[in-house]
Amino acid sequence: MKTIHVGLLGFGTVGSGVVKLLLQNRDVLDARTGAVIRLKAVADIDIERDRGIAVDPALLTTDACAVVDDPDIDIVVEMIGGETIARELILRALTNGKPVVTANKALLAKHGNAVFAQAAQKGVDLAYEASIGGCMPIVKTIRESLVGNRIQAMSGILNGTCNYILSKISDEGIRFEAALAQAQAGGYAEADPTLDVEGLDAAHKLAILTALGYGGKINFDDIYIEGISKITPLDIAFAEQFGYRIKLLAISKYRDGAVEARVHPTMIPFDNLLSNVNGTLNAITVSGDAVGDILLYGHGAGMMPTASAVVSDVVDIARNLVSHTSGRVPLLSYQMDHVQPLAIRPLDEIVTHYYFRFAALDRPGVLSAISGILGKHDISLRSVHQKGRKTEGAVPVVMFTHLARESHVRSAMSEIAALDVVSADPMVIRIEDDTDD
């Protein structure tokens, strides 16, 4: 059997997981792969630190470029992260004709067009299963299992930190700040949680998914991103009362040659399986014209689940090397000459259902003033609920709309926020359900 030599760049958490899995499950990998996969080099700036893994010290190096340039290395695994050094090393590996495995979602989201172009031009494989949803095989599912489908929509819970925090607020009725502190204490959130809680990490994954699902080049900056820091226990309780849960959803829909791509807190009905995905777990739904909806669910992060996805990419490429083939499955699901720029529809143009919560002073005429403004902006209501119980000196008024246009909602909210009888900025949460009115 042919031996495939792997050069690993980055000996951090996921990198350590990859080493651990390659060593620990070497027997099953040897029995399955059709090739012998062996670690040849591990590059990191810190090779002194004990990672708790019995890796041959002779494999360790601080010289990542030497790994990328080593003619004996068959596959480069980039686990450094970030958009600078990682990018240079990936491009250098591709230029050297070496296939690359990466989990670097920020890089692919923002610089994917250049990286994919380089891989295509050199005719070299670039695999990135671990960049979206940890161990969930979403890239393989879209590129291979759904190959006969026109992908119509994708939506997912793609950030475990946010899902953990929202689950905590929901289960314990605590505020965002307290839930975040718990997430940080439990190791589910970073000291600086911005990337996660403000929705950027989910947006990186959505960018890759969108390019992949519809075979288009997209501009990351066109994705609408809204995080979860404004979500209150009150909104979660109202949602629950009306049959919804609030999740940070990454949503992508294909319509008439353009896509919607947006990340924001979203109400989803109980009977949508996504509403039952709790804690740090991730899930993603894909709609295709032949399959209808399918869903994948699993650990979206973590050392070993992510390492599992990386190793599956390594094996995939090893099998290509054994077969002397590359580009067997196109990088973005379509052959590169079919990958065209794909416009992201401005958020103002989307049409969906909305939940509004207003903090209204308990005076006559408030409801009439609010609903008058909504009517003027062509927003019609499915239901209105005034609960009576005061919070912060005002009464929460909750409304659910029929389908409405985002631009109308924004205009209406500006007007309503300016009313004397409304004491705080209105809370607006978009709803994803299957009703058509």
Add this chain to the structure above:
Amino acid sequence: MKTIHVGLLGFGTVGSGVVKLLLQNRDVLDARTGAVIRLKAVADIDIERDRGIAVDPALLTTDACAVVDDPDIDIVVEMIGGETIARELILRALTNGKPVVTANKALLAKHGNAVFAQAAQKGVDLAYEASIGGCMPIVKTIRESLVGNRIQAMSGILNGTCNYILSKISDEGIRFEAALAQAQAGGYAEADPTLDVEGLDAAHKLAILTALGYGGKINFDDIYIEGISKITPLDIAFAEQFGYRIKLLAISKYRDGAVEARVHPTMIPFDNLLSNVNGTLNAITVSGDAVGDILLYGHGAGMMPTASAVVSDVVDIARNLVSHTSGRVPLLSYQMDHVQPLAIRPLDEIVTHYYFRFAALDRPGVLSAISGILGKHDISLRSVHQKGRKTEGAVPVVMFTHLARESHVRSAMSEIAALDVVSADPMVIRIEDDTDD
């Protein structure tokens, strides 16, 4: 681009779906595959019937053997079903060196060892994604995405008919017979529903999964199979009351070189995502040592979802043909020289939690008699519930056990059934949860 010619055997529901998908989504398939996939022949005993698809009449033939022997056919797609003609044609195609795509679960479950051996011996691809769970990419997930994992367990809702019937009983409180009639009226159950409701269809899928997940040859007849026809609305109501739903689960676990493989009605707790899979939908959970649990969910049957899986297999093989490779991914996830006979543990040896319901006459000493027998057989109880409301002249006594051994349960049930004060056979439902006692 190379043109790959497909010969289809069987123009029934799924066969028609395959034709429809190849025609209707030809543009996306051409843009994605890296080859041009074209239907070259469609064989069926009835080529006069209008299938509602505009297929060139010149492609139709009643001579399946001619398709299998045609040197211009690159891939044979077997959609005939059954274990006789389909088997002969598949073996003949493989002998001719032609790769085969099939959805024939009964054939692979019962004769898979011979069919896989023939494919391996001829070095030809045999793909069967559509044989388990319709459009859910479970075969690809196990063979490729989880390649770095030791698979520890798999369990799934693999029969849409049963899941529809159980959902109906649960939602409407009707009896099995009435729910079955509704399923038949809605086209979700056959006129003779035995294969589905008695668990055989799920067992066929479990047999393939088990061989695939652990890389072993198994004996289908060793799988324990119990259907859903005895499940009553009363049991479903009790389950609900104590936090469980009843699903027909196909369960496979790997322990100490042997596997459990069983299909039976199973109580699963609400917080298990499988408990929220309703109607005709299917789902499957796979546990691996690196990924933890992952779940796939989707339409497990139906013309287009199944066709989607078949077409993904066709594309996979087409890509291998373009790359002049075969056997790129081993048939049963392990290279054939690692595929060994795998013993299925007798049901008597399994250890799990149980739900018992006894129809007890309302007399003193009944509970003591029942619990005395359970104690004697080393079965200890988590809880006992006597509900007081009489049904059919007796009072239902419900018990949940700690972990108990199946052989002990069977002996105890025989003794209890023989008691004068118990008016009907005890109902026994196994429970899958994560508690360890």
